[in-house]
Amino acid sequence: MNGTLTLDGFCHRLAADPLRYRKLHPVAMAGEFVDHFGVPPFPRMEGIAGLLDRSGIGTVVLSHETGGLRGYHVGTRDGGYLIHVDASEGRVGQEHTALHEAYEVMRERLHDLHPRIGLAAGISLCRQADRFAAATLMQPYWFAIFAEASGLDVVALQASYGRSYASLTIRLAEVMRHQPLLAVLYERGPQAERPPGMPGQVSEGLRATVVARTPGFRLRMQRRPLSALRGLLPRRGAPPPPGSVAERVALTGRPAAVDRVSGYDLWRADDLAVLARPVIWGGQVAKVSVVAVPYRDRSVLLPQFANAAFERTFHAHQVL
Structure with a gap:
């Protein structure tokens, strides 16, 4: 093998x-x-395991005894690594976990070879590894093609890629940087205590787990104090705002669209077009995916209308 197509060769290149x-x-x-390694556009587990083994990054071992972890890696006496992956996970999960652990191995080895290059630890390193795995599995060229063809539809992208809705929502904002957009994912978690004055239907466990935007998505009213924005724009950890398209989808279980959301500035230059789609699990709304773009760019969302029957509202004021 070419000496550069190894773990150490890659670290020296970086x-x-x-x-x-x-x-x-x-x-x-x-x-x-x-x-560097010529990873194909749509990596699969067999190819990932082979690449990691050939390059010396690590030998992937599918194990039923991972101690409740999705995966972990350990060093070997000969200086290599074993990457243990939970065998009970599906193929998609195994691919992500193998690359997650590979990232941690590469960063550890890079730090060993070049100590001046720092190494994160704990949850910070884990989050970095997740983003690396997602970016490797959803490479920008093809992801952008699928995203544009679907109308920035996270639900359709999930059907194509099989990845988690959270990683797809984050990846949408990472890849589509040329398109101003806001992507939000609400997910149902443990029943949370109802905020004072909040209607019961809204607080049935749905919270914003991902709020991602591209650099070009910026409203004029963001120059105002933060208190002026609360309740108008989605916030991570918060339920769908009352009266929002996300709340409507959570209550009805049907896709919904607002052709024009205005009220953010006097000139209506910051008006938005908003679509929201539910993910139904076990007969209830488990997730709600929301995407908003400037009203002038509303045509980029049109392919979504071919994917689902939306309940349309032609105008709303200041609520996504």
């Missing part, structure tokens, strides 16, 4: 790059990883 600190961001590092 360390020698004048832009290494930019490229050590997990999403950028995924791009370097794909380019």
